[in-house]
Amino acid sequence: MTVPARRVRHLHRDRRFDLRTTTLFFVLLAIILCVMTFLARIAVSIVERRPVWAGLLVVMGIAVVLMSRTRWRRLSAARCARRAAEALEEAAETASDSLGSAHAAGTMPSAAGTGAGEENVTAVLEQPVDCAELDADGFEQAIADLCVRDGCREVEVVGGAGDLGADVTAFTPDGRRVIIQCKRYGDGNKVGSQDMQRFGGTCFTVHGADVAAVVTTSDFTAPALEYAQQCGIVCVNGLELNAWCDGTGSGPWDMAVADTC
Structure with missing residues (x-):
């Protein structure tokens, strides 16, 4: 009896804990949460002031969900969360690298400046x-x-x-x-x-x-x-x-x- 070999996931061994990247990750996450909270407050305000429009938007949203239900089945909530976390982490790493490059460029003396001195x-x-x-x-x-x-x-x-x-x-x-x-x-x-x-x-x-x-x-x-x-x-x-x-x-x-x- 042949046992199918289970595919082993290769972990990123070169990824190490970076305080700056982690901080930027949580900052971006906090910004997204604030934006979501703001949008939720706007939705509540629309429901209170224009219930008819709110009802139409809900019906349209349900229709869109039903039309794309096959696609939603393929995308699990865990996968979406993982992709969102990876996107945030990449953005944080990019911002961290940009800050490090700017700091190095600002502190590196130029040859022209040394000659002038x-x-x-x-x-x-x-x-x-x-x-x-x-x-x-x-x-x-x-x-x-x-x-x-x-x-x-x-x-x-x-x-x-x-x-x-x-x-x-x-x-x-x-x-x-x-x-x-x-x-x-x-x-x-x-x-x-x-x-x-x-x-x-x-x-x-x-x-x-x-x-x-x-x-x-x-x-x-x-x-x-x-x-x-x-x-x-x-x-x-x-x-x-x-x-x-x-x-x-x-x-x-x-x-x-x-x-x-």
Whole structure:
């Protein structure tokens, strides 16, 4: 006796629970229920106001049902419900995919935008900077930007608590390590020998500087200049800083080479 093999339904194994799709499914279902409720209220209102018209509509509806009864037999209520649920689920998935695509398109930067940003950064670096108008953090960043503009590599702003005198570190185009201390002082306040000695005690031994420089918006006292000359520290005063900013002067590493010649 041969037993007919029962056709096995293949389940969609790749379908997983998606919160967004499920939420959209129930939203669409709620909208359909609201529309059905609205239509039911309209039907009740028609029955109350125009009973004759309501009766005619009911008779026409019964006639349509009787004429298409063979078709209704083929379509069970469960099948209709399943098809409706599948249609709603497909609509929810489509809406979910559309939202995801729109979000990705809005957050993905374009290559043109990146190029424009790089051009803006280059333009800012090439503009003269009035360091006297900056605060201490802005002054350190401006010095770092000047190093970048002049071709230095691995430029970092490291100033802060525990920096041991190093505010900006970099490597010159020829590979020398530069340690810069930034002193944003007013015209009446000069960099003294004590500041210079504290920097001189760490710039070479701790930070391993090939070029050590103190850059200020003001000037240096005579003892500070004397100590710097003995230790090989480059001193950049306010006038030399302005020349460096507008491109008519040299960076501290070039000034160190000039001093040794």
